[in-house]
Amino acid sequence: MEKRLKPMDAEQLREYGHKMVDFIADYYKTIENFPVLSQVEPGYLRNLLPDSAPNQPDSFQHVLDDIQAKILPGVTHWQSPNYFAYYPSNSSVAGFLGEMLSAGLNIVGFSWITSPAATELEMIVLDWLAKMLKLPEDFLSAGQGGGVIQGTASEAVLVVLLAARDKALRRVGKGALEKLVVYASDQTHSALQKACQIAGIHPENCRLLKANSSTNYALSPELLSETISQDLAIGLIPFFLCATVGTTSSTAVDPLLALGKFAKDRSALVQALSTNPEFLKNKASQANMVVDYKDWQIPLGRRFRSLKLWMVLRLYGLENLQCYIRSHIKLAKHFEDLVAQDTRFEVVTPRIFSLVCFRLLPPSNGEYHGNKLNHELLDAVNSTGNVFISHTVLSGKYILRFAVGAPLTEEKHVNAAWKVLQDKATALLGESLR
Amino acid sequence: MEKRLKPMDAEQLREYGHKMVDFIADYYKTIENFPVLSQVEPGYLRNLLPDSAPNQPDSFQHVLDDIQAKILPGVTHWQSPNYFAYYPSNSSVAGFLGEMLSAGLNIVGFSWITSPAATELEMIVLDWLAKMLKLPEDFLSAGQGGGVIQGTASEAVLVVLLAARDKALRRVGKGALEKLVVYASDQTHSALQKACQIAGIHPENCRLLKANSSTNYALSPELLSETISQDLAIGLIPFFLCATVGTTSSTAVDPLLALGKFAKDRSALVQALSTNPEFLKNKASQANMVVDYKDWQIPLGRRFRSLKLWMVLRLYGLENLQCYIRSHIKLAKHFEDLVAQDTRFEVVTPRIFSLVCFRLLPPSNGEYHGNKLNHELLDAVNSTGNVFISHTVLSGKYILRFAVGAPLTEEKHVNAAWKVLQDKATALLGESLR
Numbered sequence: 001m002e003k004r005l006k007p008m009d010a011e012q013l014r015e016y017g018h019k020m021v022d023f024i025a026d027y028y029k030t031i032e033n034f035p036v037l038s039q040v041e042p043g044y045l046r047n048l049l050p051d052s053a054p055n056q057p058d059s060f061q062h063v064l065d066d067i068q069a070k071i072l073p074g075v076t077h078w079q080s081p082n083y084f085a086y087y088p089s090n091s092s093v094a095g096f097l098g099e100m101l102s103a104g105l106n107i108v109g110f111s112w113i114t115s116p117a118a119t120e121l122e123m124i125v126l127d128w129l130a131k132m133l134k135l136p137e138d139f140l141s142a143g144q145g146g147g148v149i150q151g152t153a154s155e156a157v158l159v160v161l162l163a164a165r166d167k168a169l170r171r172v173g174k175g176a177l178e179k180l181v182v183y184a185s186d187q188t189h190s191a192l193q194k195a196c197q198i199a200g201i202h203p204e205n206c207r208l209l210k211a212n213s214s215t216n217y218a219l220s221p222e223l224l225s226e227t228i229s230q231d232l233a234i235g236l237i238p239f240f241l242c243a244t245v246g247t248t249s250s251t252a253v254d255p256l257l258a259l260g261k262f263a264k265d266r267s268a269l270v271q272a273l274s275t276n277p278e279f280l281k282n283k284a285s286q287a288n289m290v291v292d293y294k295d296w297q298i299p300l301g302r303r304f305r306s307l308k309l310w311m312v313l314r315l316y317g318l319e320n321l322q323c324y325i326r327s328h329i330k331l332a333k334h335f336e337d338l339v340a341q342d343t344r345f346e347v348v349t350p351r352i353f354s355l356v357c358f359r360l361l362p363p364s365n366g367e368y369h370g371n372k373l374n375h376e377l378l379d380a381v382n383s384t385g386n387v388f389i390s391h392t393v394l395s396g397k398y399i400l401r402f403a404v405g406a407p408l409t410e411e412k413h414v415n416a417a418w419k420v421l422q423d424k425a426t427a428l429l430g431e432s433l434r
Numbered sequence: 435m436e437k438r439l440k441p442m443d444a445e446q447l448r449e450y451g452h453k454m455v456d457f458i459a460d461y462y463k464t465i466e467n468f469p470v471l472s473q474v475e476p477g478y479l480r481n482l483l484p485d486s487a488p489n490q491p492d493s494f495q496h497v498l499d500d501i502q503a504k505i506l507p508g509v510t511h512w513q514s515p516n517y518f519a520y521y522p523s524n525s526s527v528a529g530f531l532g533e534m535l536s537a538g539l540n541i542v543g544f545s546w547i548t549s550p551a552a553t554e555l556e557m558i559v560l561d562w563l564a565k566m567l568k569l570p571e572d573f574l575s576a577g578q579g580g581g582v583i584q585g586t587a588s589e590a591v592l593v594v595l596l597a598a599r600d601k602a603l604r605r606v607g608k609g610a611l612e613k614l615v616v617y618a619s620d621q622t623h624s625a626l627q628k629a630c631q632i633a634g635i636h637p638e639n640c641r642l643l644k645a646n647s648s649t650n651y652a653l654s655p656e657l658l659s660e661t662i663s664q665d666l667a668i669g670l671i672p673f674f675l676c677a678t679v680g681t682t683s684s685t686a687v688d689p690l691l692a693l694g695k696f697a698k699d700r701s702a703l704v705q706a707l708s709t710n711p712e713f714l715k716n717k718a719s720q721a722n723m724v725v726d727y728k729d730w731q732i733p734l735g736r737r738f739r740s741l742k743l744w745m746v747l748r749l750y751g752l753e754n755l756q757c758y759i760r761s762h763i764k765l766a767k768h769f770e771d772l773v774a775q776d777t778r779f780e781v782v783t784p785r786i787f788s789l790v791c792f793r794l795l796p797p798s799n800g801e802y803h804g805n806k807l808n809h810e811l812l813d814a815v816n817s818t819g820n821v822f823i824s825h826t827v828l829s830g831k832y833i834l835r836f837a838v839g840a841p842l843t844e845e846k847h848v849n850a851a852w853k854v855l856q857d858k859a860t861a862l863l864g865e866s867l868r
Contacts, residue, residue, distance in 0.1 A: 021452055096451070106513055391715075
């Protein structure tokens with residue numbers, strides 16, 4: 001029997017940590033052997049695992065065997081080079097190392113004093129990021145700006161909405177919640193609608209303005225201005241506009257300049273999210289000498305998140321990261337060219353970044369409905385396990401999305417995916433003519 | 435020059451992963467050499483790091499050197515055996531391995547289909563946990579219950595509050611938000627107040643009922659019932675009661691049975707947090723065959739969180755975990771005995787779990803204020819770097835908190851911490867008599 005794990009022991013962490021690194025490295029070596037979209041049936045795992053937690057410890061080797069035999073078949077492999085669904089969520093060697101270190105130090109950085117380096121490194125690397133993105137000076141931490149890494153984009157949208165809500169309510173009185181109105185295009189990520197639900201904005205005051213192909217699915221400033229005027233006329237209070245650079249469905253870009261200037265001052269955020277219970281008081285915070293990130297986010301607890309970003313920026317450097325993104329865009333352009341060369345398909349919206357929106361055209365006899373055809377093509381392609389793509393609907397049309405960006409994707413993977421799409425299209429069109 | 439990191443390469447992940455494991459193992463070997471509470475000054479890191487991200491990649495060894503020289507001095511060592519502040523936030527070998535694997539697979543588990551194993555393992559291990567805690571059958575996923583791992587306890591409080599808010603508003607109409615009332619004791623974690631702020635509950639409708647030493651700082655059912663009656667009489671709508679097992683300040687336990695029965699049905703939660711944009715639709719979700727955890731939480735994205743809990747339960751087993759918690763409680767009892775033997779100190783509230791609330795008694799001449807004295811004692815002890823404790827205020831008294839539970843803490847560390855407290859108390863009392 002294997003020796004028993006202690007709760008925390010440096011030499012056991014070393015021994016098992018090395019084994020886990022090898023397990024993960026081997027996973028990446030063999031990642032293309034798995035079906036990229038998991039092919040298991042709902043409920044598959046319940047029969048493979050016991051009903052309750054074990055009383056006695058199990059061996060690490062048993063657990064690794066179970067991960068291989070029982071868990072991995074139920075994994076959809078986001079890091080596979082054949083993954084083209086939704087948007088990529090990339091791992092990298094540097095990012096993995098940053099996560100390891102964050103898990104290893106395992107501090108909780110809610111206030112400056114609970115680990116000064118966690119707060120200060122986050123402020124510094126987010127200033128780096130603001131400069132990389134060429135944001136205006138106001139966004140830097142030296143003034144009233146400063147960045148914070150939220151857990152997810154949804155939380156980022158929510159905290160900004162809450163800051164704006166409470167700022168507006170301080171002005172017009174807290175009973176006026178039902179008069180507050182939010183504006184965005186109907187292409188905006190569902191995170192905005194969820195944030196409105198949470199913040200108690202009345203659903204009928206959440207104006208998702210129709211965007212269509214005439215603006216390439218971007219928000220129209222004229223329509224916005226007209227809608228705001230109508231709302232003001234009936235006594236409603238416009239307080240929040242959400243513009244998007246790269247919408248979820250088709251990477252549409254809302255015209256930021258025309259939509260007006262946006263400034264975020266951190267004080268509104270802190271006013272909306274601050275709490276100061278006695279048990280967290282400390283000299284540095286009371287003296288207002290430091291930033292306490294707990295007041296910039298929903299949760300109290302927070303990881304040493306900036307280590308990951310810091311290590312990615314340090315270990316790759318700006319130029320490499322730029323090249324990396326450009327190479328994905330180039331691969332997407334390559335895929336767009338492939339689609340354009342096959343007259344059975346159409347590219348539906350002009351490609352802007354690394355996402356291609358396309359569809360199989362319904363046969364000219366018109367009998368076969370285009371939406372059903374593309375839905376069937378999606379299912380056929382994904383059930384091969386050789387490629388995973390997803391879909392959206394634009395102006396009532398069912399559209400296939402091909403998002404390039406997984407870290408191991410090369411031109412050969414794009415070509416292979418296109419071959420699968422063509423073959424399945426041929427089979428489907430053949431059936432539809434029978 | 436070191437070779438350049440590729441975005442993702444199995445062999446580079448292996449090589450650098452092994453180095454990082456050794457770095458972290460060495461950190462745990464030497465963790466007692468660091469001051470447990472970081473002694474840096476606000477802003478220390480800004481001068482040590484460049485103003486902007488590097489254009490060219492740096493070597494991994496340089497980054498590790500910087501972590502050692504620049505980051506670690508700014509870390510407060512939550513895993514140090516001399517850490518007794520707030521509550522422990524323990525790492526463990528098994529937990530670390532789970533986090534590594536989650537970072538390695540790097541999937542996004544918002545819907546069942548995006549990695550079925552992530553959703554299913556979470557359902558299964560949370561059923562395990564419910565059984566370990568002997569929760570009623572209703573809490574299991576087989577019926578209308580089922581668990582979900584939230585990012586933090588704050589998010590857990592928030593989502594439950596939102597579910598209750600929206601359930602109440604569906605009953606009484608959405609314009610009635612300003613009439614909704616929340617109840618809890620004033621010892622409840624500040625996460626509840628923050629959740630009320632976010633949910634738009636009017637601050638004056640957040641009833642934090644006074645708890646005092648007569649109930650050991652637990653919520654009084656009589657006071658609650660009286661307050662609810664008064665609120666009902668003036669047309670307000672009670673909709674949420676938050677009871678606590680182990681309050682933040684002093685681990686007080688609210689009388690759950692007397693406060694009434696609590697049932698959480700997942701449908702209210704999903705109704706409050708669900709969104710169904712086209713781009714996330716898929717067969718398994720549409721057919722209602724699966725759970726999509728995105729509808730049980732604030733964010734859309736989510737990690738493969740259950741791997742960590744699963745590995746902790748598998749690799750330690752229930753009996754070991756019970757022993758582990760009992761050993762912390764025994765150490766806290768030991769500390770309580772030490773305090774009780776020194777007549778200069780008092781134990782302020784009876785110890786229930788592994789937290790001891792105590793203070794240095796003000797000298798009998800009464801000139802020296804007890805609160806100031808204990809505040810000074812806290813600062814003196816924490817500035818040694820040999821121990822880190824925190825404080826709270828109960829009924830106006832400044833109280834020191836000694837929370838046992840860091841994974842490496844043994845009796846010798848508790849004894850050493852007590853020695854530091856006694857020595858600093860002797861010095862302070864000597865000064866106060868001069």
